[in-house]
Amino acid sequence: MPRTQRNDNFIDKSFTVMADLILKILPANKRAKEAFVYYRDGMSAQSEGEYAEALENYKEALELEEDALDRGYILYNMGLIHASNGEHETALDLYHQALECNPRLPQALNNIAVIYHFMGEKAKQEGDEDGGEALFDKAADYWIRAIRLAPNNYIEAQNWLKTTGRMQIDVFF
Template sequence: MPRSQRNDNFIDKTFTVIADILLKVLPTSNKEKQAFSYYRDGMSAQSEGEYAEALQNYYEALRLETDAYDRSYILYNIGLIHTSNGDHARALDYYYQALERNPSLPQALNNIAVIYHYRGEQALESNQTEISKLLFDKAADYWREAIRLAPTNYIEAQNWLKMTGRF
């Protein structure tokens, strides 16, 4: 049974009903409707921490989805799962793929910056100050772009950029 038919959460059920109505009335192909259904089921599984199931749904949505903008969100969500699992290299790959398809995705830019900042902190702990500086500078580049796209978001990043003289 598809995940969309077995959600017990009221908000998930409401989203599913609205999404199903939209799928019926919007003039889209069956392939696009299937892609969206897999994407929706992936988001539901991801929200419940069922990452393996979410990835299966996202990969199927990617197989079916042809629109670059829509693919960017699928790729972004796959990146989120890999970030949650601690596979930062793989997460970066998916965030970069998402940005190739949609350069105006501030949340992907932010997550890339967070990973570079984390790696900078690790380098600093290992007394690799030159490497940490490069990683922090790279994080700053991504945060500045994310903030340019979404000026009211990422307040902590804005404060860090100001405190470190990177704004």
């Protein structure tokens, strides 16, 4: 039974009904509609912590989806799962692929920065000051790019950039 037929809460049921209605009226081909169904099921599984199922659905959606922007969101969500499982290299790869499909995805830029910052902290804890600083510089580059796309977001990153002196100019205005 497809995941969308197993939804047992009001919000999921409502989302499923709305999504099914949109699918029926959208002027999209069968392949695009199938991709959306897999993507929707992936998001539902992900929200319930069923990461293996979510990844399977996202992989199916990725095989069917032709639109670059939509592929970017699929790859981004796959990156979220891998990042939450501590698979940072895989997550970084998926976020970079998402950015290749959609360069205007500030949340992917932010998540890359978060991973580099985490890796920098870890390097410093292990006594690698230079390596940690290099990773912090990478994080700064990605946060600056994210903030340029979404200047009202990532306030903590903006503060970190200012307090660490990694922001030479005011990139927000």
